[in-house]
Amino acid sequence: MNQDERPLHASSFGSAAAGYAEHRPDYAPAAVDWALEPAAGVRVLDLGAGTGKLTASLVALGADVVAVEPDPAMLAELHRALPGVRAVRGSAEAIPLPDSSVDAVLAGNALHWFDMAVAGPEIARVLAPGGVLAGLWNLLDDRVEWVAGLAGAAGGAVVGPRDTPASWRAETAAAHLPRSGGAGRFGWPEQAEFPHGQLRTADSLVATLATRAGMLVMPEQRRAAALNRIRAYLTSNPATAQGEFTLPMLTGVLRVRRR
Template identity: 45%
Template sequence: MTIDDLAHRIAADVAGEGGLAGLHRLSEVIAVLEDRRTAVIDELRRGRHATWEEIGRACGMTRQGATRRWSGKLRARSFGAAAGAYQQGRPGYPLALIGSAVPREARRVLDLGAGTGKLTRLLVDAGLDVVAVEPDDAMRDQLAAAVPRAAVRGGSAERIPLPDGSVDAVVVAQAWHWFDQGTAVPEIARVLAPGGTLSLIWNVRDESEPWAAELGALMHRSAKQTIDTKPVVPAPFGAPERLEIRWEHVTTRSGILDMVASRSYVITLPEAERTRLLADVEHLLDTHPDLAGHEEIAMPYVTRCTRVRL
């Protein structure tokens, strides 16, 4: 039996008599297979066992097509390799954000793509009933240890492990740009109660501060990540409400190094290039007149929030 014959037999068995039930089963299996294919590609790329040209051929597409389809997904999957640095180096969020990100009447909140729980902790401390969903095992371990009062679950924006209409609000911090929005938007709408809200949040370094601009130039010299922090969210969501909060995150020299090391575009650099970048960041911390000799460093941030209602 050929692979093609086997695939057709499996598809026929899964689809059964067809109809909506068959379509649902096929869709579930396709999603699992795609997750597995992405994991295999991740293993091949991490170990430098295959080029994008070879991966493209194996998937029946061009090198450019394979790169476009999976390079972003692999960067999104990279955070587990630096979960400790992420927890130590990434900033939290200003307390003033909660009142804008979550409506006063909300009680049960989903923190989607929760990472190591940087926002989850604020939500729990505000007295909310919080479910935190995170796909990466290592990040989820950090999350569960940091915020034990949250209900922590594995899952993704494309496959949320919650019933229909079960939360009053969904918050997404530093993660919306990783989602497959064509799948994630209806899935988020599914788990929200009628009239529920979705809030999209980013911390952005304020590079009007000269030393922060120098740090940003170092971080982006090999790869620059451009993120739309004022996105348009499609139907069934309504018009956006937007908020900006300027604040400072007080950290340390090691905290800044961990922050840099936790960026996806740094995690995925070749080892020699990553080592050189971190050494250059250390040099900046040692020599810049606003940083040298300081035990504490105030990193300026702008937190941006877009809130939409179902």
């Protein structure tokens, strides 16, 4: 997408906040562990926290979490799901936290939406020296035949450049890390992938894919047609036509340390 389209896509999720909370997957626990491994402490910022999918995983690990999210509808879902978590409105470009106040900044399916020219220095500001910045993405495992077929049926509006393992590795290697104003404060990036899965039915997988930004910004008629193509594929495929199945995924992690 071009720079004019990016804000529209980034701000689209609030219109589907309830569906996002219900249908989007969590993250592989091993991926969250790896993201946090170098952190010196347990103070973690979930940046662009959405409805709290990653926040919940961090809480389960015993982290002292603060969640920051710009969209009020998404934030309301997070408050509903995790009432005991400190969750505040803010953005990656204007983080409402003091200097050196967290040991790690994690972003679940959000790092690519940040304007790193502004967010990079902000993230460096709130991170303690030696702290960790990590982005996590859930990827469709297209090494599985029916998942590769789903990608073809869904089209680019649903399966984008960060949604399958090979394209994620190439697209993400350094593209979403701090550059101007922040690059000198961060070390060499690392990538890793961890097996994951989500129990779905044909209908619930269609509902999940309907919360993707590319779908949310489509005109209604085109969106309905695309979702119908996906449903037709799933209900005609032996692996997905009858009842529940596991959607094979990987959680990809991009990790870098603050100097």
